[in-house]
Amino acid sequence: MGGFLLSLFVVAFFAFMLAPIVVVVVISFTSAGYAAFPIPGWSLRWFYRIWEYPPFVDAMITSVQVAVLATVLSCVLAIPAALYLTRARSGWADGVTTFLLSPLSVPMIVIGFSSLFFLTWIGIGISFTALVITHTVACLPYVLRTVTAVHRAVPPAYEEAAAILGAGRWATFREVTLPLIRPGIAAGALFSFLTSFDNLPISFFFGSAQTNTLPVVMLSYIENQFDPSIAALSTLQLLLAVICLLAADRIYGIEKMTVAA
Amino acid sequence: MTMLTRRRLLQTGAGAGLMLAGASRMAMGQARTLNVTAYGGVWETTIRSCFVAPFEAKTGAKATVSLGSPAQWLAQVEASPAKPPLDVLIMTPDLAITAAQADRMQDFTVEKIPNLAKIPRQFTDACLGKGTYFDYGVAGITYNKKTVPNPPKSFAEFVDRVAAGDFVASVPSITYAVTPIMLIWAMAQALGGSVENVDPFFDAMKKMKKNLLFWSGPNDFFNHLASGEADLGIYFDGRTWNHYDEGATWIDFVNPKEGGALAAVAIQIPKNADPLAFAYLNEVLDAQNQTRFAEVMNYAVTNEDVVYSAKLKPRITPWQQAAFPPYEKIAAVRNGWVDRWNREIGR
Secondary structure: OHHHHHHHHHHHHHHHHHHHHHHHHHHOOEOOOOOOOOOOOEOOHHHHHHHHOHHHHHHHHHHHHHHHHHHHHHHHHHHHHHHHHHHOOOOHHHHHHHHHHHHHOOOHHHHHHHHHHHHHHOOOOOOHHHHHHHHHHHHHHHHHHHHHHHHHHOOHHHHHHHHHOOOOHHHHHHHHHHHHHHHHHHHHHHHHHHHHHHOOOOHHHHOOOOOOOHHHHHHHHHOOOOOOHHHHHHHHHHHHHHHHHHHHHHHHOHHHHHHHO | OOOOOHHHHHHHHHHHHHHHHHHHHHHHHHOOEEEEEEOOOHHHHHHHHHHHHHHHHHHOOEEEEEEOOHHHHHHHHHHOOOOOOOOOEEEOHHHHHHHHHOOOEOOOOOOOOHHHHHOOHHHHHOOOOOOEEEEEEEEEEEEEOOOOOOOOOOHHHHHHHHHOOOOOEEEEOOOOOOHHHHHHHHHHHHOOOOOOOOHHHHHHHHHHHHHEEEEOOHHHHHHHHHHOOOOEEEEEHHHHHHHHHOOOOOEEEEOOOOOOEEEEEEEEOEOOOOOOHHHHHHHHOOHHHHHHHHHHHOOEEOOOOOOOOOOOHHHOOOHHHOEOOOHHHHHHHHHHHHHHHHHHOOO
């Protein structure tokens, strides 16, 4: 009886979690000109609408560019920091870690708003560069946290053994450390990419005719328009996230990555 | 041999002068790019075809259209007031007042914008003379004709019949930015209250609470009606007609007899913006351009010379039949209303 109730609870829980997503996906295939559920018929017209409306396509390209660059920059900055801070014994290392992770505890809208004023003040202004810098600030903690978690689980003896056997620092990193922390990097990069790609509160403040990202254009679109193309875009975003997760699972195994996260 | 008469000399001279002036203006324009704003979707494409295209044709300048939201644009101007990244802002009426009070916007005069003479003075006064309205709708009662054959004609009747359980109503939640105006103030005013006294509104909400749903965005409202969860609600006329034209022919709208709240779109020019922005503004306020804009958007426009088509005319609620919100006064008490809503209604 207990097992049955537990199964029932699990099914109900997943139904509750997945139902809104399923509704959005189904609405994206509606033949109607408005978003309503159940749908009167099936059609791909709203996916076609995405390609037909240039700001959606331009914003999607910008979003991918920003997400890729912010992820690369986050890895470049966070991986060395994680490697050092994991092994550091001094008291200030904790302080530095907390500082680097602090964007996670600050509302994104505050980061966006303050970055707008700061970057304008130092002359970078509303630009693609400003967007990438601010997204990197928001994405860096994800890479730092996952790489730190994995690296902490790696016994220092492995790296010490490599050093004793004559490997230099770079060789130790390349041959010993990097293969061991790779699931952490993959998990961090994945979270980083998805966080940047879906980000609205930061991108909102740096939107312009040249730098608008997809969430900003979607928000502006639904201010006055109600067609299901937003549901179609959401379905595509969901598909992208699923593809990323499946690829990461294939390469590294989702279990290793979730341990890292 | 051609005789060079005085008349011909004057004509030639004037022609050459005009060509030179035109060429010079074109050359000046070509070097300049104006940054204007729009909401996404049909709004943006209509702004491009109705206002940007004639502006570019007349001045030879270019205009880029930035998609986004008023709060975003105002923040961007605030961050760089000496060199604003945007030259023309689309604003909500309350933000337009905030920007005007902060002295971030330029004065609107007929000398700078000749078509301003055709805009009712009230719309420019509502922006403290530093902007004007160019488009508006009315928040009234939208209903499903299938389930509400005899809709309420007034806010008072709406409250009584929802409280009696005749209908389930969908009203905006406090998370929707315009709720304090389109619902709290409009209903309080209609039920005998005022900006200073919104008790009639909160009393009405108590009476109706068993038969109320709340929408946090326009799509929610439409879904409430389309799914049958609600029969009617407080919504905008233009949006109602957009749904109708998209195939939801069961939907209809009535402006309550007390007058639904006017929901306008303001337009402003930041200080230190490109002076060419006034030429763009003149196109935005032009009767012919506004007529084309209204026909696509299903919303009323503000130039008095605009003549609506036979299809659009019956859909338009003249602004004189709407309730004109005192935005400045509301801004002063708005936080108190939100706090009271959270305590008494909570959704």
